[in-house]
Amino acid sequence: MNMKGGKGPRGRSSGSTRGGIRKRGATKRVDRDGDLAMDAGSAQGRGKKGRGDSSRSVATGPRAQTRDRALDAIQKAITSNADSQANIRQGGRGSSLEQVSIRGWKQSKAASNRDGGVESLIAFLEKKLNTSDSKAGSRAKITKSRVEGDAFIVSIRPELLERMLKMNGFSFAGAPLTIQLYDPSTNGMDQTMLSEMSQNGTPSAADTKSKMTTILRKRYYQQEKLLNLSKLGNDPDLLAMGIFNSTSTESKFFPALMKVWDMNFDNSTVRREAVESVSLADNQLANIAVITTLAQTFPDLKNLDLSNNNFKDSQSLIGWRWKFRNLEFLDLTGTPYSADPSFKDTMLKWYPKLRFLNNTEVRTAEEVASQKKTPIPVQAPHFQDESQIGENFIKAFFAGYDSNRTDLLNGVYDGNSTFSLNVNTAAPRVLQTETASWDPYIKKSRNLLKINHLPARMSRSYVGAEKIRDLWNTLPQTRHPDIGAHPEEWLIECFPIPGLPDPSGQSPTGVGGLLIMVHGKFEEINGPKVELRSFDRTFILGPGGGMGGIRVINDVLCLRAHGGHEAWKLEQPIVQPIQPGPPPVQPQTVPPAAPNGYGMPAPGKPDVQLQQEQLTMEISAKTGMTLQYSEMALSGNGWNMDAALKNFEELKAQGQLPPDAFLSGAV
Amino acid sequence: MAPPSEDALTKVSTDAATEFVQSFYPALQSNRETISSFYNQTICMILFNGNVVADGQAVQEIFVNQMPPAHYEIQSFDCQIINQAYPTPTATGLKAPNETTLKDKSILVLVSGYVQFGESRDVPQRGFSETFVLVPNPSADGPKGKCKREWLIESQTFRLVV
Numbered sequence: 001m002n003m004k005g006g007k008g009p010r011g012r013s014s015g016s017t018r019g020g021i022r023k024r025g026a027t028k029r030v031d032r033d034g035d036l037a038m039d040a041g042s043a044q045g046r047g048k049k050g051r052g053d054s055s056r057s058v059a060t061g062p063r064a065q066t067r068d069r070a071l072d073a074i075q076k077a078i079t080s081n082a083d084s085q086a087n088i089r090q091g092g093r094g095s096s097l098e099q100v101s102i103r104g105w106k107q108s109k110a111a112s113n114r115d116g117g118v119e120s121l122i123a124f125l126e127k128k129l130n131t132s133d134s135k136a137g138s139r140a141k142i143t144k145s146r147v148e149g150d151a152f153i154v155s156i157r158p159e160l161l162e163r164m165l166k167m168n169g170f171s172f173a174g175a176p177l178t179i180q181l182y183d184p185s186t187n188g189m190d191q192t193m194l195s196e197m198s199q200n201g202t203p204s205a206a207d208t209k210s211k212m213t214t215i216l217r218k219r220y221y222q223q224e225k226l227l228n229l230s231k232l233g234n235d236p237d238l239l240a241m242g243i244f245n246s247t248s249t250e251s252k253f254f255p256a257l258m259k260v261w262d263m264n265f266d267n268s269t270v271r272r273e274a275v276e277s278v279s280l281a282d283n284q285l286a287n288i289a290v291i292t293t294l295a296q297t298f299p300d301l302k303n304l305d306l307s308n309n310n311f312k313d314s315q316s317l318i319g320w321r322w323k324f325r326n327l328e329f330l331d332l333t334g335t336p337y338s339a340d341p342s343f344k345d346t347m348l349k350w351y352p353k354l355r356f357l358n359n360t361e362v363r364t365a366e367e368v369a370s371q372k373k374t375p376i377p378v379q380a381p382h383f384q385d386e387s388q389i390g391e392n393f394i395k396a397f398f399a400g401y402d403s404n405r406t407d408l409l410n411g412v413y414d415g416n417s418t419f420s421l422n423v424n425t426a427a428p429r430v431l432q433t434e435t436a437s438w439d440p441y442i443k444k445s446r447n448l449l450k451i452n453h454l455p456a457r458m459s460r461s462y463v464g465a466e467k468i469r470d471l472w473n474t475l476p477q478t479r480h481p482d483i484g485a486h487p488e489e490w491l492i493e494c495f496p497i498p499g500l501p502d503p504s505g506q507s508p509t510g511v512g513g514l515l516i517m518v519h520g521k522f523e524e525i526n527g528p529k530v531e532l533r534s535f536d537r538t539f540i541l542g543p544g545g546g547m548g549g550i551r552v553i554n555d556v557l558c559l560r561a562h563g564g565h566e567a568w569k570l571e572q573p574i575v576q577p578i579q580p581g582p583p584p585v586q587p588q589t590v591p592p593a594a595p596n597g598y599g600m601p602a603p604g605k606p607d608v609q610l611q612q613e614q615l616t617m618e619i620s621a622k623t624g625m626t627l628q629y630s631e632m633a634l635s636g637n638g639w640n641m642d643a644a645l646k647n648f649e650e651l652k653a654q655g656q657l658p659p660d661a662f663l664s665g666a667v
Numbered sequence: 668m669a670p671p672s673e674d675a676l677t678k679v680s681t682d683a684a685t686e687f688v689q690s691f692y693p694a695l696q697s698n699r700e701t702i703s704s705f706y707n708q709t710i711c712m713i714l715f716n717g718n719v720v721a722d723g724q725a726v727q728e729i730f731v732n733q734m735p736p737a738h739y740e741i742q743s744f745d746c747q748i749i750n751q752a753y754p755t756p757t758a759t760g761l762k763a764p765n766e767t768t769l770k771d772k773s774i775l776v777l778v779s780g781y782v783q784f785g786e787s788r789d790v791p792q793r794g795f796s797e798t799f800v801l802v803p804n805p806s807a808d809g810p811k812g813k814c815k816r817e818w819l820i821e822s823q824t825f826r827l828v829v
Binding site for chain 1: 678681711719734735743744751763764773777781784791794828829
């Protein structure tokens with residue numbers, strides 16, 4: 001993918017390449033269909049996978065193997081769904097509540113209320129639930145609710161489901177309501193709908209699914225990470241299925257297609273990475289109502305081609321106003337909306353990372369990057385240790401926390417050590433994917449925003465190694481990245497602090513110790529499932545009777561969705577912080593283009609490595625070569641600076657150094 | 668004096684942290700000329716993204732003069748007592764453990780949330796993690812002034828993490 005030179009992400013600058021995409025689809029079709037014909041029909045009746053667990057697999061490793069696996073997974077899903085109606089109804093992820101979607105309320109008189117009528121709708125639904133047949137003791141309640149587009153999604157106890165669905169068609173403030181069981185990925189696809197869609201062939205859901213799989217495979221380009229759904233109306237397979245014979249099947253087709261896509265993956269990371277580009281060009285779309293589920297299936301999409309459709313204004317795309325937060329390329333050429341004077345401004349506002357709109361560059365990479373820039377320049381971690389106590393502790397701590405928590409507790413925690421954890425369930429994250437459930441932690445979480453009662457605040461603070469052990473034994477197994485091998489994934493700051501309690505009683509007015517702040521990520525191992533999470537963990541170490549004469553006084557852990565480590569990567573090149581007047585901020589000197597922590601002491605980094613990094617930075621500064629070439633020059637000359645410099649001058653004079661040996665702008 | 672009950676310790680520390688978090692971040696947002704009043708005279712360390720800042724006055728100057736408008740959203744925070752008998756300075760020197768009261772504590776506070784720099788709602792939410800050590804305000808006991816804060820920042824480490 002080449003984003004340079006004002007071309008689109010697929011390197012296209014004119015219509016010709018775009019045609020290319022389609023041409024490719026046509027030329028490869030035989031192959032792809034052939035593939036499918038061979039695979040289809042195999043792998044039946046294995047295992048059971050309910051729809052609720054959205055079985056997914058696919059797309060690593062060699063293509064053929066992937067394809068087999070994809071088909072396999074789909075076949076499994078199809079078979080199990082065809083077998084058992086019950087699976088369909090189980091719905092969302094083993095939750096004990098049922099979700100129901102309600103539509104039509106936006107047309108009611110209540111919709112003009114300040115809250116859009118949501119409150120009166122809840123009141124209305126609860127009242128109806130209670131009056132219809134309230135023999136069942138407890139009062140019916142809408143436990144949770146949210147708005148999704150024009151649907152209002154409510155969660156209710158399973159026993160209320162039937163009653164709720166019976167209210168379909170009830171009139172609310174002058175508008176009839178449509179009430180259906182909600183499905184998170186399709187907004188209401190069910191068995192009936194799949195059957196309905198296969199009007200020409202065998203009216204079975206399985207058959208429809210396998211046809212959809214064929215269509216998806218034909219239109220998916222793994223190498224390019226492209227799903228080409230353009231000109232669906234001309235697709236002979238879809239025409240043969242009779243998808244476009246009625247508006248009802250037409251509207252259900254796309255959500256179903258997305259659902260079938262989802263079913264290919266049981267690993268959300270793989271699913272996330274499988275597609276970067278989607279084309280929905282030439283589909284006569286007047287708005288996104290029918291295709292809105294695209295945003296749920298591909299939340300991290302980078303390139304979206306919607307050209308040659310009938311979108312008239314921003315309103316026809318409004319459902320995607322807050323979606324696709326990583327969109328870089330958007331094509332709406334050939335739509336009436338493109339001619340709107342506010343078109344460009346609106347799209348720039350909607351999509352902060354948008355770089356190309358209708359094949360024209362609208363933001364440079366620098367402009368996108370500068371949005372992320374913080375007014376507080378990002379500097380290397382401040383790590384001010386004392387006799388390597390902090391460094392040794394951190395190394396031992398995370399290794400021990402992963403492998404043997406009891407030993408760790410015996411080693412450095414004592415009767416007064418305090419531990420507590422809190423979960424930030426809403427933290428920003430890098431990718432817009434679902435975060436694994438916080439169930440293993442949430443009952444222990446001491447988020448003081450939410451835990452307001454004193455007894456709960458007390459019981460969620462764990463004092464003494466014994467209590468901490470009991471708690472840690474209930475927490476999932478973890479695997480933190482190796483600090484030495486992946487220093488960039490960690491950010492560790494440390495400095496000495498005074499005023500700590502002295503268990504020996506010799507310094508009644510307090511002793512010194514270390515305050516250590518660690519930010520990073522870990523894998524959580526839950527049986528076969530591995531979840532990625534981020535954490536912030538602050539320790540206070542003081543003198544004590546533990547290993548190395550220290551004890552952990554405090555250990556506070558904050559857990560959050562995976563947020564990556566981009567945030568602490570040094571901005572490149574390092575710019576001087578804006579500083580009028582006396583400089584209260586003292587930036588540390590870091591060479592350009594050095595990765596975070598490079599040339600800086602860090603826990604786990606051997607001295608030799610540190611020296612070599614510092615030499616590398618020195619020669620890089622002198623020669624203008626990249627760190628990589630600088631390191632090559634040094635290592636090739638036995639890490640002798642003078643020899644390396646001499647060698648550099650010779651090679652440079654002979655013109656033997658390629659341009660990419662130099663930092664940009666250095667030559 | 669009997670040692671304070673666990674109830675009392677929890678109450679005093681969590682109230683202190685709550686009060687602090689709920690007044691400090693709004694001040695960063697819209698009351699920047701009061702920022703220095705949150706800081707202790709003696710500062711152990713103040714770090715913003717690895718930048719060392721000298722004291723509360725310097726933090727205030729940065730926020731008043733250099734920082735664009737910012738919207739802070741606290742999503743989670745927790746606290747722990749560090750020293751139950753913190754040697755609060757008095758006119759006659761540091762308090763000895765037998766002189767300390769329920770208020771002579773140092774408190775560790777860990778905050779997790781996001782910040783949006785700039786006025787627009789469309790700018791990205793940047794996740795941050797911030798650690799504070801709070802100590803008692805030695806002059807908070809006195810009768811003067813209504814704006815006396817009970818707890819002051821002795822050290823602060825701010826990091827953008829997302």
